[in-house]
Amino acid sequence: VFSDETGGVKTVSVIKGNPVFLITSVTEIQKGDLIEWLFGPQNITIAKTDGKNNSIHNENDVRFKNRLNLDNQTGDLIIKNSNIEHSGHYQLKIINNNTYTIQKSFSVTVHPGLSPAVPDPGQSSGAVAGIVVAVLLVFAAVGGLIYHKSSKPKRSREENGQNHTSNKDEETELTKPVET
CATH class of the missing domain: 1.20.5 (Single alpha-helices involved in coiled-coils or other helix-helix interfaces)
Known part of the structure; x- marks a missing residue:
């Protein structure tokens, strides 16, 4: 898993079959908070939690069927057994008592196998x-x-x-x- 933040968009790259971790950086959802995850250019809601109740949306969408886990304490989203069709833009909205909204963007790329786009954590052979x-x-x-x-x-x-x-x-x- 490779992660980087560029221009406010966090880039996450994984190999097909590995989980994708989209982290909110929230330690605990406060009373009145609503966390919502959106996917794609149409910003389709795929998951929501208020800390007590989780709801996974688009379960009928084969891309995400039985693959989404939503942590009801932090709002972190995990996509299990990732596939290339999980690549795309994810938007996180944290709404606090309808008074303010925090938004974070994630760009996820799922590679079919080892790819030059995924940096090698080790030294090059020349080095x-x-x-x-x-x-x-x-x-x-x-x-x-x-x-x-x-x-x-x-x-x-x-x-x-x-x-x-x-x-x-x-x-x-x-x-x-x-x-x-």
């Missing part, structure tokens, strides 16, 4: 390849640095004529007891 190359370069640099640091003392000893044998004077000086 993933770039990240992998960068990580490998970092590991190579760290490995080279470790190799360089570990081979430097060995080269220094060989250049000074010292091998793995220890200097006897240094050993005896370190093991002498300290006089006080």
Whole structure:
């Protein structure tokens, strides 16, 4: 499910068969509120609730038959098992005691399958390849640095004529007891 809001119209994209969630952003319907959902350019009422009574309209319309769920606490509308014919313009009206009306618009697109119109939530393959190359370069640099640091003392000893044998004077000086 992809959702975006552009110019006051919330865009919702889903794949066929998935539910469409049209959210009112109401936490609880207040006494005297009426929530009404309209569909299409003709603004056909498809669902209403006052918080107590839900009514689903157009049940005879095969597009919505047995597919609409209306939350009587929030007024959210869920279209189950979406189909391409559920694509279109949805209008939400929240009327409070006949004193004011809040309207929200939703543009729903139901895709038949994976579509370029539905953004991929992951990284593109080019971005993933770039990240992998960068990580490998970092590991190579760290490995080279470790190799360089570990081979430097060995080269220094060989250049000074010292091998793995220890200097006897240094050993005896370190093991002498300290006089006080």
